[in-house]
Amino acid sequence: MTTETASATDRSFLFVLGSSRADGNTEILARTAAAQLPAGIPQRWVDLNTLPLPDFQDGRHDTGDWPSDETEEELRRATLEATDIVLASPLYWYTVSAQTKRYLDYWSGWLSAPGSDFKERMAGRTLWGVTVMADRDESVTGGLVTTLNNSAAYLGMRFGGVLFGNGSRPGQVRDDERAMVRAKTFFQAEPPLALFPYEEGARQR
Ligand SMILES: Cc1cc2nc3c(=O)[nH]c(=O)nc-3n(C[C@H](O)[C@H](O)[C@H](O)COP(=O)(O)O)c2cc1C
Numbered sequence: 001m002t003t004e005t006a007s008a009t010d011r012s013f014l015f016v017l018g019s020s021r022a023d024g025n026t027e028i029l030a031r032t033a034a035a036q037l038p039a040g041i042p043q044r045w046v047d048l049n050t051l052p053l054p055d056f057q058d059g060r061h062d063t064g065d066w067p068s069d070e071t072e073e074e075l076r077r078a079t080l081e082a083t084d085i086v087l088a089s090p091l092y093w094y095t096v097s098a099q100t101k102r103y104l105d106y107w108s109g110w111l112s113a114p115g116s117d118f119k120e121r122m123a124g125r126t127l128w129g130v131t132v133m134a135d136r137d138e139s140v141t142g143g144l145v146t147t148l149n150n151s152a153a154y155l156g157m158r159f160g161g162v163l164f165g166n167g168s169r170p171g172q173v174r175d176d177e178r179a180m181v182r183a184k185t186f187f188q189a190e191p192p193l194a195l196f197p198y199e200e201g202a203r204q205r
Pocket residue numbers: 019020021023024025026027089090091092093094095132133134135136166167168169170
């Protein structure tokens with residue numbers, strides 16, 4: 001995405017906060033990046049930690065109505081309304097937090113709800129990641145990156161990559177100068193369509 005494209009009025013960002021504490025490092029880093037978005041691009045922020053969203057129940061192969069409560073419906077609508085979805089999850093056990101994973105699990109339900117056009121509507125949109133971790137070495141984030149990239153590939157989405165930061169106690173990410181600098185231009189990238197690893201060869205040819 002160029003700055004020019006980013007100013008287009010048809011863009012809108014959904015920031016999905018997945019930390020299990022308020023005012024954490026991941027939110028700080030995500031907000032630093034979001035502050036660079038042009039003012040005309042709407043931003044919506046949801047904090048999964050404060051939403052009463054139960055664990056996903058797999059009813060994909062059940063018959064009958066698809067039960068969905070108010071919180072789930074609000075999240076589904078917010079997801080479908082955004083052109084860009086930013087999963088801001090701390091690195092927990094080398095992958096996304098349980099809160100973030102639970103939100104992604106709901107995508108499976110939305111994909112297979114009767115009459116759903118979730119997959120068609122998500123295709124071409126962009127998935128981004130923001131994560132903060134105690135480890136200083138970003139090579140430990142492979143699990144999280146793979147989860148986001150492959151999920152985007154499954155839905156035919158673009159993948160903008162992951163903005164990394166280092167920190168443990170709240171606010172510590174502000175001391176990660178490299179992360180703060182990278183945050184300034186993170187959303188200016190022009191994300192490619194996400195591919196599964198077995199499709200990467202085709203892109204290179
Ligand atoms: C349940 C849990 C699991 C964690 N797992 C990892 C990990 O695998 N690797 C790592 O570097 N840091 C790990 N951390 C540290 C967090 O990533 C770090 O404290 C981060 O700043 C938390 O982000 P937040 O401030 O946005 O909540 C873990 C922390 C918790 C609470």
